[in-house]
Amino acid sequence: MIDKEVVVPGDFLSDDPSMAGVGTFVENGKVFAQVYGILESRDRLRVISLGGKYVPSPGDDIIGNVVDFSLSSWKVDINSPYGADLHISEYPQRVDFGDMSRYIKVGDSIITKVTRVDNEKRVDLTLKGYDLRILRGGRIIDFFHTKIPRLIGRSGSMINMIKEESKCAIYVGQNGRIWVNGEDDKMALAIKTIKKIEKEAHTSGLTARIAQFLEDER
Amino acid sequence: MSDMPEKFINEEGLRLDGRQVNELRPLKIEVGVLKRADGSCYLELGQNKVVAAVYGPREIHPxxxxxAMETVVRYRYNMASFSVDERKRPGPDRRGVEVSKVSREAIGPVVLKEYYPRSSIDIFVEVLQADAGTRTAGINAASVALADAGIPMxxxxxxxxxxxxxxTLVLDLMKEEDNYGQADMPIAMVAKEDKITLLQMDGHLTNDEFKKGLEMAISGCKKIYEVQKKALIDAYS
Known part of the structure; x- marks a missing residue:
């Protein structure tokens, strides 16, 4: 736990502005923490927030819930302070106006990609692309979005371990929604494991502990 | 409950509750007490008990x-009807609206608002038990709750x-000193940067007293800052 220092906003971090990374700000040539979180100092100084909402950025693969539709687009809740639009031209097939609910209904969940975010945080989505689809079956759980790198693990080691052990299909959206599909008891195991990772994300040696946990649960 | 005491400071230079003139009341801070809030904090400063909740950034209504450029910070200070000796009529009153406004302006300047355009950050401070200095207790709690909510500051x-x-100048007034004292001056500041964001004064102070009082209050804020910081760090270890 020596490499994991908790910092609060305004904490002085460095004299070198080129070290400033995510979660920091520079004032008078000095770097300060901008959020309450864990300081990481590999190549740059980054503060991983322990709270906060997901803010979309282009290229993110996320899980959204369709909450409404207008004449030409579906309104999607993306677990963020900002709603998002999925225009009918971004649906893989041609969709006629007024016929939209045949394709995606209000209440459906979709795996989607953020294509554009403007200055006022208006968000556009697409369903055209590899793995983007409407979700059928399975369960969606909420996860804390800044902890997702821990859930995935180094080059996917953690998530692959859970997938293998639980034989579930798992999709991790970058907005902190996770879709799990499989047999009921296996799904319960996967969700239990994911919740455990969320709770212990800030501790070290997590992958080994989760491997042990899955072993015990078998 | 208590009438005006004859003397506020005894021969040994101690106050009614045995404090030195430049001593704070005992301060206790707990982080993340409310499950459904994005950030929260429970704070006790002497007999004051306040709880702060932060929601947001979230969609703003109305x-x-x-x-379009930045987030809107809203602050609601509210005293529970049972927080004082004589039952307070519930709901916002003249004083509550004023305290909300000055507290919002005390907290607002540290929030990096440009990160969340078109949204709002809502801060709710509930005073459960009051014993003078509830606005300062509320600001201290709100600032910890904001950090807990992951808001960039x-x-x-x-x-x-x-x-x-x-x-005599005294730090951190308690109820008797507030009710029957000669002056009361709450301040709020960014302790790290020595920047003052709130300064109010009620009563009379001479120029020299004001300067000396300000120094005392600044040193008090710095002590409080250390407790706030420790509470946040301890919450995650």
Whole structure:
């Protein structure tokens, strides 16, 4: 736990502005923490927030819930302070106006990609692309979005371990929604494991502990 | 409950509750006490008990308040009807609206608002038990709750009052000193940067007393800042 220092906003971090990374700000040539979180100092100084909402950025693969539709687009809740639009031209097939609910209904969940975010945080989505689809079956759980790198693990080691052990299909959206599909008891195991990772994300040696946990649960 | 005491400071230089003139009341801070809030904090400063909750950034309602460039910070200070000796009529009153406004302006400058355009950050401070200095207690709690909510800020705001009783400056007034004292001056500041965001004064202070009082209040804020910081760090270890 020596490499994991908790910092609060305004904490002085460095004299070198080129070290400033995510979660920091520079004032008078000095770097300060901008959020309450864990300081990481590999190549740059980054503060991983322990709270906060997901803010979309282009290229993110996320899980959204369709909450409404207008004449030409579906309104999607993306677990963020900002709603998002999925225009009918971004649906893989041609969709006629007024016929939209045949394709995606209000209440459906979709795996989607953020294509554009403007200055006022208006968000556009697409369903055209590899793995983007409407979700059928399975369960969606909420996860804390800044902890997702821990859930995935180094080059996917953690998530692959859970997938293998639980034989579930798992999709991790970058907005902190996770879709799990499989047999009921296996799904319960996967969700239990994911919740455990969320709770212990800030501790070290997590992958080994989760491997042990899955072993015990078998 | 208590009438005006004859003397606020005894021969040994101690106050009614046995404190030195420049001593704060015992301060206790707990982080993340409310499960459904994005950030929260429970704070006890002597007999004051306050709880702060932060929601957001979230979609702003009513919509016409939204700002396309930055987030809107809203602050509600509210005293529970049972927080004082004589039952307080519930709901916002003249004083509550004023305290909300000055507290919002004390907290607002540290929030990096440009990160969340078109949204709002809502801060709710509920006073459960009051014993003078609830606005400073509320600001201290709100600033910890904001950090807990993961909101980007330039620093933590700390707040503390200084006053005058028996022609002597005293730090962090308690109820008797507030009710019957000669002056009361709450301040709020970014302790790290020595920048003051709130300064109010009620009563009379001479120029020299004001300067000396300000120094005392600043040193009080710095002590509070250390407690705030420790509470946040301890919450994650």
């Amino acid at each position: 919509r016409h308040l939204q700002n 330039k620093g933590l705001v700390s707040s503390c009052a200084v006053g005058k009783v028996d022609d």
